[in-house]
Amino acid sequence: MRLDGVGRRYGVRGPWVLRDVQLEVPARALVRIEGTNGSGKSTLLRLFAGIDRPTAGRITGRPRAAYVPERFPAALPFTAAGYLTHLGRIHGLRGPEAARQADAWLERFGATGHAGTPLARLSKGTSQKVAVAQALLAEPGLLVLDEAWTGLDQGARGVLDRAVAERVADGGTVVFVDHDPRRLAGAADARYRVTDGRLVLEERGRVEDAAVVAGPRVIIEAQGAPGSAPRSGDGPDSPPLPGRPTIAPGPDGTTRLTVPAAHSDALLRALLTARPPWHIRSVTAAPPPAAVPDAAHIAHDPHGVHHARDESGRDNIHSGRNIHHDPGAEARP
Numbered sequence: 001m002r003l004d005g006v007g008r009r010y011g012v013r014g015p016w017v018l019r020d021v022q023l024e025v026p027a028r029a030l031v032r033i034e035g036t037n038g039s040g041k042s043t044l045l046r047l048f049a050g051i052d053r054p055t056a057g058r059i060t061g062r063p064r065a066a067y068v069p070e071r072f073p074a075a076l077p078f079t080a081a082g083y084l085t086h087l088g089r090i091h092g093l094r095g096p097e098a099a100r101q102a103d104a105w106l107e108r109f110g111a112t113g114h115a116g117t118p119l120a121r122l123s124k125g126t127s128q129k130v131a132v133a134q135a136l137l138a139e140p141g142l143l144v145l146d147e148a149w150t151g152l153d154q155g156a157r158g159v160l161d162r163a164v165a166e167r168v169a170d171g172g173t174v175v176f177v178d179h180d181p182r183r184l185a186g187a188a189d190a191r192y193r194v195t196d197g198r199l200v201l202e203e204r205g206r207v208e209d210a211a212v213v214a215g216p217r218v219i220i221e222a223q224g225a226p227g228s229a230p231r232s233g234d235g236p237d238s239p240p241l242p243g244r245p246t247i248a249p250g251p252d253g254t255t256r257l258t259v260p261a262a263h264s265d266a267l268l269r270a271l272l273t274a275r276p277p278w279h280i281r282s283v284t285a286a287p288p289p290a291a292v293p294d295a296a297h298i299a300h301d302p303h304g305v306h307h308a309r310d311e312s313g314r315d316n317i318h319s320g321r322n323i324h325h326d327p328g329a330e331a332r333p
Ligand SMILES: Nc1ncnc2c1ncn2[C@@H]1O[C@H](COP(=O)(O)OP(=O)(O)OP(=O)(O)O)[C@@H](O)[C@H]1O
Pocket: 010, 017, 035, 036, 037, 038, 039, 040, 041, 042, 043, 044, 070
């Protein structure tokens, strides 16, 4: 997607909120937008999402977009499940599939009990879960999140974090605004700031947070087809792997990828859905860079990744959703 000389002002004589925004947003990217209150972040996100048009310039190549607005219109005459099913159909899903996805997302957010509740009677947090679910359920190519984590409980924030990583791993683009600088720290591919109506690149590439770097990491040993190599993310045709793992040769012809635990699910998914897919030989907890901890201390992490020991004494890691379970891996040479 490309923004060429994009400007926006409200009213014919209103001040320019955004001026001459020039931006190329690649696929498979996570982009963070920052700025002070009233700087124009939401204005920019509405342009990204296609629900508002630029006053000047143009936007081209926008993938199918879904948007979580800063304020969700809760007073619509639907139940939670009815609204999600309706939105699923608008996004192009057939009726039964839309209903199935609606139920699945309500369950993932722990809101199944509110499926039949009218939107107007939902609590603020549950209403926000519905707002987020409506954007996620159609697996959009472009996901635009305007402070979408605000009001969600901790479990739901984790669900959204993982859903964002999955979108990017699936080749989608996610653009988000959040006032918490730790949100998705270490995962963003680029960070921009809206200031005086201009969009300024603050940081490109790995946007790391000390807590993520020092936090639990995971080593994935994987085997690819002969001659194939994981993308490094360094070249123009090689988008970065989720979590930007450190890549090194592993034992027995495998490749060893070390990644912050927060991104291990997304990385595994990317490897398993690569063409041809990679075979995952082992997934183990890595000691943090500064110290070698007792494995018991990393037996659980806040990202929903659960660790259990196998006969070899290694810590195997299982996602609750089994996206990286490869039952044939042990049988392969
Ligand atoms: N529909 C509108 N009509 C008129 N002015 C608007 C409209 N939407 C936004 N503005 C103005 O545009 C400017 C940027 O607003 P915007 O909501 O994009 O900022 P923001 O960076 O998202 O702010 P916040 O961090 O407070 O959410 C503000 O001066 C705001 O008053």
